[in-house]
Amino acid sequence: MTLCLFLAYRYLTGIWKSTLIIWAMILGSMAYFMLFPGSMNMPMAGRGVFLSGFFSQLMTTLSFDAGVMTAFLICFLALSVNELGSIQSMNELLKPPDMSQRITRGSRSPAWEIWRRDSWGLSVLSVTP
Numbered sequence: 001m002t003l004c005l006f007l008a009y010r011y012l013t014g015i016w017k018s019t020l021i022i023w024a025m026i027l028g029s030m031a032y033f034m035l036f037p038g039s040m041n042m043p044m045a046g047r048g049v050f051l052s053g054f055f056s057q058l059m060t061t062l063s064f065d066a067g068v069m070t071a072f073l074i075c076f077l078a079l080s081v082n083e084l085g086s087i088q089s090m091n092e093l094l095k096p097p098d099m100s101q102r103i104t105r106g107s108r109s110p111a112w113e114i115w116r117r118d119s120w121g122l123s124v125l126s127v128t129p
Helices: 002-011 020-035 052-056 066-094 099-107 110-119
Strands: none
Touching: 002 020
């Protein structure tokens, strides 16, 4: 199915190429339900308790999971690198006069600024974009 998506992206034009991911999700869902028809059997949804399983094991205490924190830090680093690459590519495309300042300002994420200011005891309200 993935090969079909690559071929469709190569040969489609216009609105069909723009909406290819939507069509892929619809056709992929239909293919999944045709391959696994038992997955459509949801007796709880018919009784109006569709989300009851979500709230039955809800945690109210804080917990630390090293695997989750590691995954978060790796993803955060990957998104930062992606953002830096996007800024640099737009700088090459637009050629603005203050390129180095844009990269420096863009590489500082708002989450990092909030954490940095809070760790020094400064107010979160003093963060400027």
